Amino acid sequence: MNMPLVSAPLALRAVDMRDGAERARLDAFVRAHPAGTPFHLPAWSIAVAEGCGQRSHTLIAERADGSLAAMLPLTEVRSPLFGKALVSNGFAVDGGILAESDAAVRPLGEAAWVLAEKLGCPTLEIRGGLVEGPEWIRDDHTYLGFIRPLAMSDEAELTAIPRKQRAEVRKSLDGDLEVMTGRHDADAREHYAVYAESVRNLGTPVFPSDLFRAVLRAFGDDADILTIRSKGSAVASVLSLYMNGTVYPYWGGGTHAARGLRANDRMYFELMAYARKRGCTRFDFGRSKAGTGPAAFKKNWGFQGIPLMYAKRAAIGGAPREINPLNPRYRLQIEAWKKLPLWVANQIGPHISKGLG
Numbered sequence: 001m002n003m004p005l006v007s008a009p010l011a012l013r014a015v016d017m018r019d020g021a022e023r024a025r026l027d028a029f030v031r032a033h034p035a036g037t038p039f040h041l042p043a044w045s046i047a048v049a050e051g052c053g054q055r056s057h058t059l060i061a062e063r064a065d066g067s068l069a070a071m072l073p074l075t076e077v078r079s080p081l082f083g084k085a086l087v088s089n090g091f092a093v094d095g096g097i098l099a100e101s102d103a104a105v106r107p108l109g110e111a112a113w114v115l116a117e118k119l120g121c122p123t124l125e126i127r128g129g130l131v132e133g134p135e136w137i138r139d140d141h142t143y144l145g146f147i148r149p150l151a152m153s154d155e156a157e158l159t160a161i162p163r164k165q166r167a168e169v170r171k172s173l174d175g176d177l178e179v180m181t182g183r184h185d186a187d188a189r190e191h192y193a194v195y196a197e198s199v200r201n202l203g204t205p206v207f208p209s210d211l212f213r214a215v216l217r218a219f220g221d222d223a224d225i226l227t228i229r230s231k232g233s234a235v236a237s238v239l240s241l242y243m244n245g246t247v248y249p250y251w252g253g254g255t256h257a258a259r260g261l262r263a264n265d266r267m268y269f270e271l272m273a274y275a276r277k278r279g280c281t282r283f284d285f286g287r288s289k290a291g292t293g294p295a296a297f298k299k300n301w302g303f304q305g306i307p308l309m310y311a312k313r314a315a316i317g318g319a320p321r322e323i324n325p326l327n328p329r330y331r332l333q334i335e336a337w338k339k340l341p342l343w344v345a346n347q348i349g350p351h352i353s354k355g356l357g
Contacts, residue, residue, distance in 0.1 A: 009064030010104055012111045014057060015071075017042060026058065029068045030098065031244060035129070038241040038248055039092035043218035045073050048090050050218075051211030052354040054078065056090070059111050061104035070099035072108050072129075076119055079355020085123040085321045086116040090357040091211065093143075093287040093308075096129020106132040113313055123321040124313040125357075136311040137320060144305030146285035146298040147246075150276050157272050165300040169269050172262035178229040179270045183216050187225040191237040191251075194227070196346050198253025203334030205349030205356075212239060212251065226271050228254075228263045236263035238271060246282040247275035268301070289324075323356055 015022050023042040030036040038044055045056035054077050061070040075090025089095030097108050109131050116124045131138070151157040158166055180187070188209070196206040216223050219241060227237040238252030249271055254264045272283055285303050288295035295305055312320040337345065 010061045010069055010101070010107065011064075012059060012061050012107060014059055014115075017046065017056065017058060025068065026060075026071060029071060033098050033100070036098060036244070037092075037094045037128075038219070038222075038243045039089045039094045039127075040071070040073055040098050041243070042073075043222075044089060044092065044215070045075070047211065047214035047218040048075055051208060051214035052091065054090055054354065054357065057086075057115060059108055059115070061099070061101070061108050063101075069101040070097055070104035070108050072097045072112055074112060074115070075357055076121065077355060077357030079352075079357075081352060082323055082355050082357075083123070083321050084119075084121045085125055085357060086112065086119060086121040087125045087357045088112070088127060088129070091207070092127060093145075094128040096126045096311075097131070098129060102130075105130045109133065109136075116313075117315075122315050122318055125321070126311045126313075128308060128310070131311045135313050137313065138309060138311050140307045140309045142289060142324065143287045143308040143310065144290050144295055145287050145308045146295075146303035146305055147282060148285075148303050150247075150272055150281055150283050152276075154269075154273055157269070161302050162300060165265075165302075168262055169265050172266035172269065175261055175263075175266065176230070177235075177261065177263060177266050178232075179226065179266070180229065181224055181226045181274060183221075183224040187227065188213055188216060190227055190234040191225045191239055194234050194237040194255055195239075195251055195253045196349070197255050197342055200340065200342055200345040200349070201256070201338060203337040205337065205353040206346060207251075207353045208350035211354075215239070215241075226267060226274060228258075228261075228267045228270070230257065230261050230263065235261055236267040238267055240271060240275075242275070242278060242280065245280050246284050247271065247278070247280045248284045248286065250286060 026042050030040040049056045054075050057074040059072045063069050073089045075087045077085050077087050099105050113124055151160045192209045199206050222242045225239050227234050235258045236254035238249045241248040258264050285298045314320040
């Protein structure tokens, strides 16, 4: 898709992600931008397309000299249960327009809407970044982001954790738990088993295992898995991403046994230490919905929630797609899902979740 000049000297076009030079150019732009995240990287879009079968698109704004002024990664999500949407970025907690020039923000948002209409997607969702114009429905109260610097040592990290949670972490350090890190097939299988049980217990369908493996392949050494074992069995595990000195623990969870073992406490503390050894200086605990248990858990670790700006756009007279699990319409389905045998949830879940985006 090529688009005409919209406001000299900027021009908009779609990127062919099969072009290695274009991918390298985008990768460099994202890594150099102060607001860039792993979810803006071509690696994420490629992994999502491979792992979930949803099509990825990337729009860019270029200056007259051909240099990049802005980019917007998008995932075309189609689901018989949840409808169609164009999402930035799919299966991510961040994304949106990454711009060096404010002049690119509104044209790039308009180009995304034109693409959504062309693809037959009645909803356009932007998770982070900037949007301009009255057409957008903005939401800065549903989600909170949790980021703070890593301390200089394990003992300093313990001191940075509020007293009550610090006591739990110290108890977890005294437990007979084994810590392993890796990114091979065995690590991926172990992580998936733990994560699938964790999300089933929350009433949420698990993502396809192909998505996790695709992310590990696409990110290479910038992604790995840390697993906590008890008596040889995995009880907690997290798949993390690394970029620009920040660790992003993204898909993590624990089995039913993890709570009594304090395995999740051990997992996140060990990840902080491991990330520090990798040269990281920040820990991005991800997003949580305001007023929920996960948000309180992160606050107990000394993280302050910062409101995240998300935005949606829908056709005139239409309502945007709504997939928030806190919506009362999903309450009965969530409670029923928690009661499913794990093997059933693992068979059905991936077919449902790959349409959530």
